[in-house]
Amino acid sequence: MTTMKEIAKQTGVSVSTVSLVLNHRDEGRVKSEIAATIRETAARLGYKSNPLARSLRTGKTRILGFVSEQIATTPYAGGIILGAQDAASALGYMLLTVNTEGRANEDSEIAALKRYGVDGFMYAKMSNRYTDVPDVLRDYPLVLVDATDREGSYPSIEPDEFRIAYDATSRLVRAGCERIAYVGCAETMLAQEGRLAGYRRALEDAGRTYDESLVTNVFNNGPALQAVSDLFDRKRPDGFFCFNDARAWYVYECAARHGLTVGRDISVVGVDNHRVFAETFYPQLTTVELPHYEMGYWSTMKLVSMIEDRDLADFTPPTTTAPLPPLDTPAPAKIHCTLIEKGSVRD
Amino acid sequence: MTTMKEIAKQTGVSVSTVSLVLNHRDEGRVKSEIAATIRETAARLGYKSNPLARSLRTGKTRILGFVSEQIATTPYAGGIILGAQDAASALGYMLLTVNTEGRANEDSEIAALKRYGVDGFMYAKMSNRYTDVPDVLRDYPLVLVDATDREGSYPSIEPDEFRIAYDATSRLVRAGCERIAYVGCAETMLAQEGRLAGYRRALEDAGRTYDESLVTNVFNNGPALQAVSDLFDRKRPDGFFCFNDARAWYVYECAARHGLTVGRDISVVGVDNHRVFAETFYPQLTTVELPHYEMGYWSTMKLVSMIEDRDLADFTPPTTTAPLPPLDTPAPAKIHCTLIEKGSVRD
DNA sequence: CTGAAAGCGCTAACAG
DNA sequence: CTGTTAGCGCTTTCAG
Numbered sequence: 001m002t003t004m005k006e007i008a009k010q011t012g013v014s015v016s017t018v019s020l021v022l023n024h025r026d027e028g029r030v031k032s033e034i035a036a037t038i039r040e041t042a043a044r045l046g047y048k049s050n051p052l053a054r055s056l057r058t059g060k061t062r063i064l065g066f067v068s069e070q071i072a073t074t075p076y077a078g079g080i081i082l083g084a085q086d087a088a089s090a091l092g093y094m095l096l097t098v099n100t101e102g103r104a105n106e107d108s109e110i111a112a113l114k115r116y117g118v119d120g121f122m123y124a125k126m127s128n129r130y131t132d133v134p135d136v137l138r139d140y141p142l143v144l145v146d147a148t149d150r151e152g153s154y155p156s157i158e159p160d161e162f163r164i165a166y167d168a169t170s171r172l173v174r175a176g177c178e179r180i181a182y183v184g185c186a187e188t189m190l191a192q193e194g195r196l197a198g199y200r201r202a203l204e205d206a207g208r209t210y211d212e213s214l215v216t217n218v219f220n221n222g223p224a225l226q227a228v229s230d231l232f233d234r235k236r237p238d239g240f241f242c243f244n245d246a247r248a249w250y251v252y253e254c255a256a257r258h259g260l261t262v263g264r265d266i267s268v269v270g271v272d273n274h275r276v277f278a279e280t281f282y283p284q285l286t287t288v289e290l291p292h293y294e295m296g297y298w299s300t301m302k303l304v305s306m307i308e309d310r311d312l313a314d315f316t317p318p319t320t321t322a323p324l325p326p327l328d329t330p331a332p333a334k335i336h337c338t339l340i341e342k343g344s345v346r347d
Numbered sequence: 348m349t350t351m352k353e354i355a356k357q358t359g360v361s362v363s364t365v366s367l368v369l370n371h372r373d374e375g376r377v378k379s380e381i382a383a384t385i386r387e388t389a390a391r392l393g394y395k396s397n398p399l400a401r402s403l404r405t406g407k408t409r410i411l412g413f414v415s416e417q418i419a420t421t422p423y424a425g426g427i428i429l430g431a432q433d434a435a436s437a438l439g440y441m442l443l444t445v446n447t448e449g450r451a452n453e454d455s456e457i458a459a460l461k462r463y464g465v466d467g468f469m470y471a472k473m474s475n476r477y478t479d480v481p482d483v484l485r486d487y488p489l490v491l492v493d494a495t496d497r498e499g500s501y502p503s504i505e506p507d508e509f510r511i512a513y514d515a516t517s518r519l520v521r522a523g524c525e526r527i528a529y530v531g532c533a534e535t536m537l538a539q540e541g542r543l544a545g546y547r548r549a550l551e552d553a554g555r556t557y558d559e560s561l562v563t564n565v566f567n568n569g570p571a572l573q574a575v576s577d578l579f580d581r582k583r584p585d586g587f588f589c590f591n592d593a594r595a596w597y598v599y600e601c602a603a604r605h606g607l608t609v610g611r612d613i614s615v616v617g618v619d620n621h622r623v624f625a626e627t628f629y630p631q632l633t634t635v636e637l638p639h640y641e642m643g644y645w646s647t648m649k650l651v652s653m654i655e656d657r658d659l660a661d662f663t664p665p666t667t668t669a670p671l672p673p674l675d676t677p678a679p680a681k682i683h684c685t686l687i688e689k690g691s692v693r694d
Numbered sequence: 695c696t697g698a699a700a701g702c703g704c705t706a707a708c709a710g
Numbered sequence: 711c712t713g714t715t716a717g718c719g720c721t722t723t724c725a726g
Contacts, residue, residue: 003703014713019705031711048462052408053703056399056718063463078425085446089456094443094463099432109436115395116410116441350719361697366721378695400719403702 002045010041018042022049055117064088064303065118066097067110067137068145070126080124080145083296091304091312093119103134110136119307122299123147128158128190141306145299146292148190155306157299159290161191165198168241168269168288173206175267177239180208181231183251184217185243192217192243195271199241218247225250232258242270245287349392357388365389369396402464411435411650412460413444414453414484415471415492427471427492430643438651438659440466450481457483466654469646470494475505475537488653492646493639495537502653504646506637508538512545515588515616515635520553522614524586527555528578530598531564532590539564539590542618546588565594572597579605589617592634 004018011018013034020026021038030038041047055061066084068077081097088095096118098109113121120141125131131147133154144156165182172180182199185192200210216231218224228250231237242248248270255262262268271288305312351365358365360381367373368385377385388394402408413431415424428444435442443465445456460468467488472478478494480501491503512529519527529546532539547557563578565571575597578584589595595617602609609615618635652659 001703005703015704016706016714017712019703020712023705026711029711034712048458050464050703051462052399052403052464053718054705056403056703056720057705059718061399082446085444089445089459094459096441096443097432098436099429111395112436112441115398117397117399348719352719362720363698363722364696367696370721376695381696397719400702401721403704403719404721406702 001050002042002047003050004047007038007041007045007047010045011038013038022047059117060119060307061117062092063094063096063116063118064300065110065113065121066095066124067100067106067113067121068097068124068126069100069102069106077124077126077292079292080296080299083293083298084122084145084300085296086293087297087300087304091300093300093304095300106134107136110134114140120303122303124299128161130190141303143299143303143306146295155302157295157302159191159295161194162198162201164271164288164290165195165241166202167198168271169199169202170206172239172241172267172269173202173208175239177237177267179214179235179237180239180241181214181216181235181237183228183231183240183242183247184215185247186217186219195241195243218250220246225253229254229257238266240266240268240270242268244271348397349389349394350397351394354385354388354392354394357392358385360385369394406464407466407654408464409439410441410443410463410465411647412457412465412468413442413471414447414457414460414468415444415473416447416449416453417473424471424473424639426639427643427646430640430645431469431492431647432643433640434644434647434651438647440647440651442647453481454483457481461487467650469650471646475508477537488650490646490650490653493642502649504642504649506538506642508541509545509548511618511635511637512542512588513549514545515618516546516549517553519586519588519614519616520549520555522586524584524614526561526582526584527586527588528561528563528582528584530575530578530587530589530594531562532594533564533566542590565597567593572600576601576604585613587613587615587617589615591618 004015004022008015008018011034017030017034018038021030021035022042026035051062064084066081068080070077081095085095096113096116098113100106100109110121114136118140120143121137122143122145123131123133123137124145125147128146128148130150131144133142133144133149133151142154144154146158148156148158169180169182180199180203182196184196196215199215203210214231214235214237216227218227224247228247232254240248240251242251248268251266251268252262255266260266269288271290301312351362351369355362355365358381364377364381365385368377368382369389373382398409411431413428415427417424428442432442443460443463445460447453447456457468461483465487467490468484469490469492470478470480470484471492472494475493475495477497478491479497480489480491489501491501493505495503495505516527516529527546527550529543531543543562546562550557561578561582561584563574565574571594575594579601587595587598589598595615598613598615599609602613607613616635618637648659
């Protein structure tokens with residue numbers, strides 16, 4: 001590990017000068033030829049700054065804390081973390097992730113992150129819910145990921161549920177479906193409201209009337225299957241927008257029992273939770289992919305922009321939109337949905 | 348953030364004394380009552396040591412680098428990281444995870460970890476393969492996770508594939524199956540060898556003769572389904588040990604086509620890759636869970652024991668074995684397989 | 695038994 | 711334009 005001291009000695013200047021130059025603070029302060037020599041020796045020696053030493057001095061570590069429950073056990077989290085890590089890496093930050101199990105060890109894990117001097121936190125949930133931010137996070141830069149602050153005091157990055165539903169439903173319209181059903185979620189979820197609204201609006205924008213009896217909000221297992229089955233018999237829908245892939249499965253099951261083939265007799269669009277499975281077992285299913293990667297990416301950008309108090313407009317993140325393939329394509333068709341960034345009260 | 352300085356001032360001693368006491372190096376060096384006061388004030392002030400400052404001095408960070416490809420996108424990795432994080436947390440370490448995409452950014456990500464001063468590395472693959480360790484990792488404490496060093500120079504933690512197959516096959520024997528098939532993997536995988544051997548040995552130990560025609564090694568999709576179907580017709584097996592859940596699915600499909608019910612007419616044991624899915628759609632499937640969590644846990648322990656050059660025998664990790672429920676149980680039955688630790692030449 | 699002093703690598707005032 | 715100085719919080723000799 002070559003140090004600034006080393007470079008200073010070899011160049012015949014003091015450490016402070018080296019520091020100035022290597023931090024690009026030498027504009028009009030250090031003679032340019034000296035600066036050049038310093039940079040050159042630094043490169044030659046393969047100098048890498050020691051983040052620890054810098055942090056000790058500056059109080060900034062360029063480490064971001066990522067707090068989430070079940071980080072590892074669900075496939076959802078993966079994409080978020082991946083995106084967050086990529087963005088962090090691109091911005092010169094590191095991600096320190098901790099896994100919590102409910103409120104139990106949350107505070108202690110957060111405390112550990114604090115001791116390591118993280119500059120800010122991301123607090124992620126596994127699906128968008130109203131969330132109470134832990135007190136211990138209060139006076140840190142903080143971004144909620146796939147979660148909404150109940151008090152609206154913190155910025156958050158969330159999927160645009162309305163658009164997910166709007167796009168999915170519109171595609172069913174364009175595919176020529178006459179009676180488009182919505183198989184929703186009976187549990188209270190933020191996503192449910194937005195999706196129902198998007199479904200309804202897409203129908204109305206297409207000149208259809210919203211028919212409540214085409215909507216069924218289900219839990220799961222037997223009763224859910226029964227409810228979908230009833231819907232089949234009652235309304236004979238030819239298009240289905242499903243809250244998630246588990247619910248899409250009920251439609252598949254019913255279709256099979258009615259001798260209908262998905263992709264020919266009926267069309268199904270489902271929001272995808274477990275992509276691998278959908279691709280493996282239901283290649284005909286059109287899926288809406290939740291933008292997990294993008295959520296992670298944008299959250300990190302947002303957080304860094306708060307920490308450094310700067311605009312990251314110059315920084316180009318990966319695109320979050322993809323063209324929509326035709327609905328009847330045999331290969332899995334994916335809709336990448338867009339994100340919304342909710343504002344925050346605290347500046 | 349209370350510092351040692353603070354405590355020193357309040358207690359009327361010097362920082363060095365505080366340091367000694369708080370690091371438990373005061374045995375016979377600091378008067379015990381003074382030590383007591385120091386400890387008390389530290390507790391009262393809620394003192395937490397600053398790892399950065401300590402690291403700067405000691406050269407040890409108590410941070411572990413976890414390097415893996417596709418960290419986030421596969422459900423496998425999740426369990427490993429979770430286990431690693433739990434162990435790290437219990438041992439007073441932090442985990443810094445980086446995601447690599449092939450060899451492309453591997454070196455640079457590792458370099459970043461080095462700059463943050465990690466004490467050692469874990470290098471994980473998504474399934475046990477012979478692996479060439481990147482050069483840049485050479486002179487660091489290193490443990491391979493779910494991977495095997497081709498040169499045998501580094502310790503590794505891997506699932507015991509032989510036992511997986513042995514246990515699974517034995518269960519089919521005990522369940523009364525007469526003709527036990529093995530639906531293996533046609534690709535070259537380390538797991539495949541061990542599993543075939545375990546399958547064979549379990550049969551022999553049960554007094555059966557190994558019948559090659561009951562084994563079919565398949566890739567996937569159509570041809571795989573065909574091969575399994577052929578096996579069905581040819582040998583009418585009543586027990587199946589499947590390489591993974593995708594392959595178990597072919598058996599389910601064939602069973603359905605033959606009008607057979609899994610759990611009644613035939614028994615199936617599959618190694619589980621996508622637990623969520625298996626539980627949702629095939630509750631009758633007996634699964635062998637790969638010990639991802641445990642791999643992470645033990646790898647971390649191993650790595651820390653190398654770093655600190657101490658025996659972690661006093662440290663009790665979570666158990667990796669579970670009693671085997673009866674095979675025909677309606678609830679998913681899980682077999683937790685054991686691990687093997689491969690030795691290392693170095694040291 | 696305890697404290698003073700040095701220093702890990704780096705940054706930031708402040709002199710010169 | 712450049713160097714000196716001080717110090718971030720902690721550990722570790724080495725004197726006393």
